[in-house]
Amino acid sequence: MMTSKLTKKDLNQSIARSCGCSFSWGYEKQGNMAYAYAMIPILKKLYTTKEKMAEALKRHLAFYNVTNQCMTFNLGISAAMEEEASENEEFDTSAINQTKVALMGPISGIGDAFFWGTFKIIATAVGTTFALQGNILGPILFFLIYNIPAFAIRIGLMNAGYKFGTAFLSSAENNQTMSRILKGATILGLFVVGGMCASLVNLNIVFQVSDGANTQTISDLLNSIMPCLTSLLVFALTYFGIVVKKMKPLTMIILMTLISIVGAFFGILG
Template identity: 30%
Template sequence: MAKKELSKKTLKKSFWNWFYGNLTCFSQEHMQTFGYLVSMLPVVEELYDNKDDQKKAMETYTAFFNTEPQIGTVVVGITAGLEEARANGEEIDGEMINGIRAGLMGPLAGIGDSLIVGTLIPILLGIGLGLSEGGSPLGAVFYIIVWNVLAIFGMRMLYFKGYELGGKAVEMMVGEKANAIRESVIMVGTIVIGAVAASWINVTTAFKMVNSEGGTIIDLQSTLDGIFPKLLSALTVIFCWWLMKKKKLSPTIVMLILVIIAFAGVLLGIFNPGLSY
């Protein structure tokens, strides 16, 4: 019997299905499961002619799956390679494939969130904000183009590299070296987020105590600057982190809270109206 091999056309279709559909029918119960099914469908259809075999193979991918979509592309590529090996009679079953998927999705989510969400996106947004000064649309254009180019080519490379490596990619993704890389990326991401916060968040107070003759007794902002420059900005960042991390509030709710605080601060004379906080 001739060896079954996935065509480039099928692999490309599988990749694009994941690229556009990784969050298809997203829910708390299934997360990215349906997106995974959509991406594996062309793979299974090419490898198996019998409908019952196709159905049995697809049942493997109905298990819960959720990871960082960009870095997680490599898992889809790996399982495409494993499915090809299974179709050629190698001792690979659905339990083994799901074990590999379950074992990879957690570590890759940590790596992806640190590298993509915590590092790459803040860097691109920081550059875009700088280019947008004065109302220029160049920043938005820069972010849209650069992000999509990096996402498409990066995810495509990961998919095909995962397919080529198959099960051998597991040790690369979750081994000791991968853990060291993950910790390094987390550190870099933390530094980048801190730099972005220091550069773009500027919270100041207009509160002053004056005497009967109109002279200033206490200028609160000058006093705070003498103690710790940009102290209010740092406290604002910590406050937002506390609300989202500890109190589990959504970013939208946090923004509404900041608006309420700013509004009340203007009414009480703590902030100056018309300034950016």
């Protein structure tokens, strides 16, 4: 059984750092750096050797994106799993990232609905009513109505995630159960990544082809075979380049930009 190395203080530091969730954001890997940044107080406590630290940092630098305020739920679970990994040599560390990937979609789905769809709308409705009359209460109420629940949830989710993670790990000591859970997490993760590929990767080939009677763009044509087919092709080519041909991400970024700008110049892409 686990003896808890992590203290309340470590988790609190991680909560404070989770506020930087969108600070180092970028299109390529989105919130990954902020995630690693928020995990550092925990990793520092658990790993003393350079090699272990490097492994852990690399894990937490993988692509990640979530509703800002809900990041702490993932952090809590990761903290519990890292704690287990630091004590149990047999623990499969790839499970840490797979759990993260499997959970980021569902958490964002719920989180976005709450924060962007509910709290923000209420705060805006109340705030603008006062502010349109020049009343200083407008901006103040807007800020408080949104942020009081937002920070309460951020703090609560860290503790919930950590408790959930620890309780789960201590009940799943059995190797077989653990490997099944891991398999389930991989399935869920891949399924969600597949879905996100369809919604976030976009390419519109606006070049027109005509068969005399009808004129349509190449994208329309491809989409009539299967919607988002171009997104799938883009993903397949990128995967081929990065994983099979081992291209550097930066090379890929430059290549994509050149293709996009040249494509736009000739009116093929848009």
